[in-house]
Amino acid sequence: MKPSRFNYYAVDSIDAAISLIAQQGEDARFLAGGQSLVPMMNFRVAAPTALIDLNGVPELSxxxxxxxxxxxxxxxxxxxxxxxxxxxxxxxxxxxxxxxxxxxxxxxxxxxxxxxxxxxxxxxxxxxxxxxxxxxxxxxxxxxxxxxxxxxxxxxxxxxxxxxxxxxxxxxxPPWPEQRCWAFQEISRREGDFALVGIAAWFDMDASGAISDCRLAAIGAGDTPLLLDSPAQTLTGSVPSDALFEKAAETVAGDIAPFDDIHASADYRREVAAVLVARTLKTAWERRR
Amino acid sequence: MTRTYIGKPVTRLEDRRLLTGAGNYIDDVKLPGISTMAILRSPYAHARIQSIDLESARAMEGVIDAFCAADLDAQLPVIPLRLAPFDGFERFLQRPIAVDKVRYVGEPVAVVIAEDRYVAEDALELIEVEFDQLPTISTIEQAAAGNTLIHEAAGENMGTRYTVARGNARAAFDDAAYTRRERFVTNRHGAVPMETRGLIAEFDPEAPLLRLHGATKVNFFNRRHLAAAFDLPETSVELIETDVGGGFGARGELYPEDYLVPIASRRTGGPVKWIEDRRENLTATNHSRDIVCELEIAATAEGEILGMRATVQGDMGAYIRTNGGVVPSKAAQFLPGPYRVPSFSCDVQFLVTNKTPVGTFRGPGRFEANFCRERMLDMMADDLGIDPAELRQRNLLTPRDLPYRIGELVPGDPDATLDRGNYPAALEHLLNECGYADWDPGAETGDGRVRGMGIACFIESSAAGPPESARITVFSNGGVEIRTGASSVGQGTETGLAQICAEFLDIDMNRIDVLHGSTTLVGIGGGTFHSRNTVMAGNATRTAAEALKDRATELAALRWNCDARDLAYDDGAVHQDSDRLTLQELAAFAETRGEMLSADALFDNEKKMSYSYGAHAAQIAIDIATGVVEVERYWLTEEIGRALNPAMVQGQAIGGVIQGLGGTFLDHFVYDEDGQLLTGSLADYLLPTTSELPDITAIALENSPSEFNPMGFKGAGEGGIVAVAGAVGNAVAQALKPYSVSINELPLTPDRLRKLLRGAGA
Structure with a gap:
């Protein structure tokens, strides 16, 4: 679990970083916090020929x-x-x-x-x-x-x-309205592990008390983080209620494409994504000011 | 004055050193001219080796040497069987490096020795190996079918198979009002200590001397076998122990690397270091716990157990290593547990598969057996409408039943007998502690989750095996040294032995240094396993201390020219009226006579085992919709005869519970059908962390001292882990009772629980 040989460069500006990586070629990589890249290098899953360290670039922080x-x-x-x-x-x-x-x-x-x-x-x-x-x-x-x-x-x-x-x-x-209702929930094997599945959601309300705008996203439910359009459509224009949230949760299956791995099956991720959609929306609604 | 140390929760002598970074672990050992070794390991579970080309690796700058089996003597040694060496196993032993075939992912194929580990790993990538892949045996069913043979010469994949029995199980089942049969599975997992293994060898064939640093656990046994393997006299082999960051049964056994590192040193002529990295650790160090148990129980309608019948199948991995058949054989032996089971029979099978070999891990076989039996008892209680605690009380062996002959349940072991104790009292204590009588399984929780409480009872053998040695020496500078053949794997051996020595010599324990494990310290040593250090090395230390007092008194009599019978020993000194000679003064006197003030002792329990026993209770809450289980509270009682250091005993119990929770919920070596390990890093092989800890109440009972050693100790290292899966499994099953799901297989992951619940329409 030792990385293969690489050159290390520390830079102090964005311009220096991008001109240096152009010189170093396609096998060079930027180093940020190193919390994923360095373990991958130790496993030799990644073997960059050069690392360009961005930690000394003040404008990036x-x-x-x-x-x-x-x-x-x-x-x-x-x-x-x-x-x-x-x-x-x-x-x-x-x-x-x-x-x-x-x-x-x-x-x-x-x-x-x-x-x-x-x-x-x-x-x-x-x-x-x-x-x-x-x-x-x-x-x-x-x-x-x-x-x-x-x-x-x-x-x-x-x-x-x-x-x-x-x-x-x-x-x-973008600016975050003060009255916005929001929540995030995830299920993981242990605290701190990557999510088996997680849901982030927010919604805004109009003067009539109906949901005027909302977004939901899922992690661990496909190849990328996914926006959940179906529950968003269900919510928009309706007055929040547990029943509405449950209805929205039922629509999530078509928006996600979860996978099997050793920690959970696609079936698990699919059903828990729906559970978390309902719970996240309820938490968001309970948090309204 | 009389100093009291035994029974006091004194702070561990080793803590300051270890916690301030002053420990001396194997990777801290620096020797001049040392080089580093890395191992090319098989990427395939089962393959024939067509060719190995080391030329590019050897030619690389910074590489000192590279070798594979073809470069070594025609007859490589085999790793010996130390425990449970059943007939048939001799066909499945491992050589230190693959010859012709690889049989599991991670098996050593070639070795590089280089200036540093970075270069060594670069060189591994230059080694060209042609493998011809063979069909893989990744399950015990495939192993039993035998369509592919892992060891062709054996003619089968069954390492061995036997039946043990007592009473008349057939008759018991024929006559029983109640019977039930269930299949249980315990997940392959292992010790995964925080510090991985590591070794440094200095091999000088001229001297001759082989010095191996990083040894632990059973150094004298290992020395004997390494000496034979390298054709050296035993006195020319030194095994040196360093600080150790966790053993749990897996560290200190003879592994391929214990031969490869010395071979590397012999070839290069200088010291060679190998530090196991975590990726290696997860395929190279013994796995454990991989058992399938078909269990049947027979009872009266009132829940009185009449008999048990079982088949235990162990997945042994690709080779039988030093621990032989311990895991499945102990699972079979401990299936009846602390209960009155008049008739018992068990068919035990040891199946060889293309996985990492299996060895002991804290509570080997017990964790597995307790899960199967304790789950079965709760099912039976449910079937018969009897409270689970009441059912256990009806069947636990009582003080009137003990000692209780359990018979020869492991072939070759002596007929075993459970020693005296009060099993029902330990359960009763637990039930009071956890508020069992007031527990309402159907109560509303308010947070949408369902709660359950489960209990499990256990017995745990301890301190069998060879005798243990201790030598105590007093120096003229006042220092006192204990040497023992027992090892320290981080559990507090130094503190425990110093407490005993200080109490019996009536001196300040801070004067005492404890040197342990290394073969250079004492003439013989038994080693550290089976919760035996306090019992074996502890009693050896006591005997040595008593002998040292006698010798000090004799020396004082010489010094004063009087009769030793007129002298008294007290406060670290020998007294005659108002005169006194301290141990330090007597040590100085001894040195003037050309001798040391020193005494040796050996403690042998003559294979009379003491059984600790007790009960666990777990309170859990499960989120039905997600299958997420939280362990909210945990309690255990453990009768250990006498607590040498209550703080250390509690640490053992709590640490054991946590490790057991890992085995119940998280730890799992997952293989795919090609025999690839899918949990090859600690991102995927999940260990319990401080984030997952419940509130744990660990109660050590001291009501039933062992009759087999003068201080009454019983082992206290494994009672914390052995019943965790049983108690937690029962708690989860109780919570899920309305859904009628079977909690028969570990680990209890959210995915597995949801699958069960989905099947039940929840």
Whole structure:
């Protein structure tokens, strides 16, 4: 469990990082928190020829909140900061709650939001949160900057829209209405393990008391985090109730494509996804201010 | 003054060293000129080796040597059978490195010795091996069918098979008002200690000397066999023990690496280190617990057990290693447990498959047997409409029944007898502690979950095997040293022995150093297994301390030129009226005479085993919709005769429970049909963590001291683990009673429980 030989470079700016990786070729990788990449290297599942360490790039760690409440989180922000920073929790409470489910404290101290998205484990929490929050992912590469919606970022298991040599600069989370109802729940084998299945949800209400807008996303229920359109359609325009939530939960099966692994069967993930949709919506509704 | 240490929860002597990073584990051992070894392991479960090309690996910069079986003597040694060496097993023994065939994923195929581990692993990638894959035996059913033979010369995949019995089971079943038959499965899992194995060999064939660092558990047995394997006199083999981060039965057995590291050192002429990494650990270190048990019970309508019949099939993996048939044979022996079972018969089968070989793991066979029997008793209680605790009380052996001859339930073992005790009292104590009488299984919980409480009773043998040695020496600087042939695997041996020595010599225990395990310390040693250190090494230490006091008194008599019978020993000194000579002064006097103030002792319990016993209770809550179980509370009582150090005893019990919860819910070596291990890292092989711990109440009872050693000790290392799956399984079954599902197979995963519940329409 020792990695094969690689070159290590520390950089202090985004520009330096992207020009260096272009020189190093396609087998070079960026190093963020290293909580997934380094174990993969130790197992020799990944054998990059060069690591370009982003930990010394201050501009990647910025966290900023606009006057309208929109939240900008630099790619190198640590998961632990997402969990504990009161300003982040104020700007988007779903992020903080979900971040606490990521692995254990030691891993959250090192792991980053950008690293989690770039790694794109379909059972990871933060990609699901980016998706359900309509986050925009800001990318930088030699050919310039571009912005991609979270819904278009995840291509498959461990694969994303990132081009060769491109890195995630930051995530943009749109403003979060104060009255929004939200919740996150997951089932895992042990605390801190990847989710067997997890559900994130929020909904807003109009003046009549009906749901005006909502999003639901599932993790661990397909090759990527998935937006759940069917329950969202069921909810939109209706007045919240346990019966409505149960009805919404019944529609989830068509939106997910879970898999078997040693920790749970696809059947398990399918039925528990429905259970969690109902529970998450109930928790969200109970939390209304 | 009289110092009292025995029975006191004194702080462990080793804790400061270990907790401040001052421990000396095997990877901390640095020797000049040391090189590192890495092992190419089979990626296939069953394959013929067509060719191995080491040239590229040998040519790599930084590589010192590389070898495979073809480079070694024609006759490689076989790993010996130490325990339960049943006839037939000799056909299934393992050589240290694969010859012609590989039989499990992880079997050593080739070895690289290099400047460091990074280079060594790079070189492993350059080794070219042509494998010709063979059909894989991945289940005991396939093994029994025998369409593919793993060891062709054996002519079968059945390692051995035997039947043990007492009474007349056939008659018991014929006459019984009540019978039931169930099939139980316990999951393949293992010790997975925090510190993986590791060895350093220094092999000088000229001296001759083979020094092996990192040894533990049964060093004198291992020395004998390593000496034979390398054609050395025993005195030329030294096994050196370091600090150890967890043994649990798996560490310290002879494994392929115990031969390969010395071979590497002999070939390179310098010291060679091998540290098992976690990926290796999960395929290279013994697995355990892999049992299928068809169990039948016969009883009267009032729930009085008349007999049990069983078939126990053990999946032994690809080879029979040092532990022989311990796991299935002990599962069979312990099936009747602490109950009056007049008639019993068991067909025991040892099946060889293309998986990692099986060995002992804390409570070998007991954990498995207790799960099967205790689940069966709850089913029977339910069938007969008798409360589970009441059913047990009706069948537990009482003080009037004990000692109770259980017969020869393991071939070759002496006829066994359960020693004195009060099994019903230990259960009663537990029932009071957990509030069993007030427990309402049908009560509303308020949080949407369903609760259940389960109980399980156990007996646990301890301290059999060879005698143990101790030597106590007092030095003229005042220091006192204990040497013992017993090992420390992290369980507090140093503290325990120092407590006994300090009490009997009436000295401050901080003066005492305990040196353990290494073959260089004492002439003979029995080793550490079967919860035996406190019993065996503890009593050896006591005897040595008594002998040392006698010798000190004799020396004082010489010094004072008086009759030893007029002298008294007290407060670490020999007294004559108001004069005193301390042990330190007497040690100095002895040194002037050219001798040491020292005494040796050997303790042999002459195979008279003491059985600890007790009961467990688990309270669980299950979320029916997700199958997630939370263990809310856990209680156990364990009669251990006498607690040397109550804090350490409690640590053993709680640690055992946690490890047992892992085996019940999490730990599982999962193989696919090609014999590939799917749980090859700790991301997939799940161990319990501090996040999953219930509130555990562990009560050590000291009401029934062992008659077979002067201090009354019984083993206390395994009672915490052996009944966990039984108690938890019963608790889950009670919670799920309305759904009539069978809790017969471990581990109890959310997926498995949901599958059962789905089948029941929930």
């Amino acid at each position: 910025n966290v900023r909140i606009d006057n309208d409440g929109a939240l900008h989180i630099g790619a190198m922000a640590r998961t632990r900061q997402l969990e504990t920073d009161p300003e982040i929790a104020e700007a988007n409470p779903l992020i903080a709650v979900a971040a606490a489910y990521v692995a254990h404290t030691q891993i959250r101290n090192r792991g980053t939001i950008g690293g989690s998205l770039a790694h794109a484990d379909p059972a990871a929490e933060l990609p699901g949160i980016a998706l359900v929050c309509d986050a925009e992912i800001h990318l930088r590469g030699l050919s310039g900057a571009r912005v991609i919606e979270a819904a278009k970022f995840f291509d498959g298991v461990f694969t994303t829209a990132l081009a060769d040599g491109e890195l995630i600069e930051k995530l943009y989370f």
